[in-house]
Amino acid sequence: MLDDNLVIAFIPARGGSKGLPGKNLMSIAGKTMIERAVASATDWLSGSKVDVTVVSSDDEAILANAKAAGAVTFKRSPFAASDEATAADVIRDYFGSPDVMIDLDGRDPWIVYLQPTSPARTGLHVEEAFNMLTLGVRAVVSVTTPEKSPYWTLNINERGQLTPLFPQAFESNRQNLASAYIPNGAIYIFKLSDFIAAGAVPVTNAAAYIMSRDESVDIDTQEDFDRAKAILER
Numbered sequence: 001m002l003d004d005n006l007v008i009a010f011i012p013a014r015g016g017s018k019g020l021p022g023k024n025l026m027s028i029a030g031k032t033m034i035e036r037a038v039a040s041a042t043d044w045l046s047g048s049k050v051d052v053t054v055v056s057s058d059d060e061a062i063l064a065n066a067k068a069a070g071a072v073t074f075k076r077s078p079f080a081a082s083d084e085a086t087a088a089d090v091i092r093d094y095f096g097s098p099d100v101m102i103d104l105d106g107r108d109p110w111i112v113y114l115q116p117t118s119p120a121r122t123g124l125h126v127e128e129a130f131n132m133l134t135l136g137v138r139a140v141v142s143v144t145t146p147e148k149s150p151y152w153t154l155n156i157n158e159r160g161q162l163t164p165l166f167p168q169a170f171e172s173n174r175q176n177l178a179s180a181y182i183p184n185g186a187i188y189i190f191k192l193s194d195f196i197a198a199g200a201v202p203v204t205n206a207a208a209y210i211m212s213r214d215e216s217v218d219i220d221t222q223e224d225f226d227r228a229k230a231i232l233e234r
Helices: 033-042 060-068 087-095 123-135 167-171 192-198 222-232
Strands: 007-012 052-057 072-075 110-113 139-144 154-156 162-164 182-191 207-210
Touching: 007 033, 007 087, 033 052, 033 060, 033 123, 052 060, 052 087, 060 072, 087 110, 087 192, 110 123, 110 192, 123 139, 123 182, 123 207, 162 167, 182 192
Parallel strands: 007 052, 007 110, 052 072, 139 207
Antiparallel strands: 110 182, 139 182, 154 162
């Protein structure tokens, strides 16, 4: 609970995966991706502010694993489980369902969106990100530094010629370029009303919670999983 409003941790976990089938139930250091995500919503040093943790999935094995880990489970619709569905579609699928048993009672809940494919994210990370809300911000997004600077990005035009996406970068010393960050997918915190108004997860003007590249490992392929396993089991 924060400011008399519910805090809902929302974990999206589709059963299908083209890059690494079954990844959400794969284990690192004795815990599945689902179990690690649920733990990050509840295992806070000062006591979690999360009132309920929801796992949305189309896969019965994932839902069973989530329930055993202490989460509330939700069977998502066929569209929300499709390749075309976005994160916003999955959130709308849950909050627009008549099967949702959470009574909002007119309150505007905080949503803590935690993708299970970020196994290096811990309860401490989520707690620190959540505590940034006390600074008066309405959204927090976890970010990391990219391996290569985006300022050196090039386009190729219809004639096969290179065009700098940021021409001014090629006229400056690298040391003079502003720091750049990318969302790492681990943590998004926002108000439900702001999500509804924007029709998407709010990112613009959100506070940045910075994580290292190792903490930001995101699993989409077997190579990603092997890297995460090496990081977390060393």
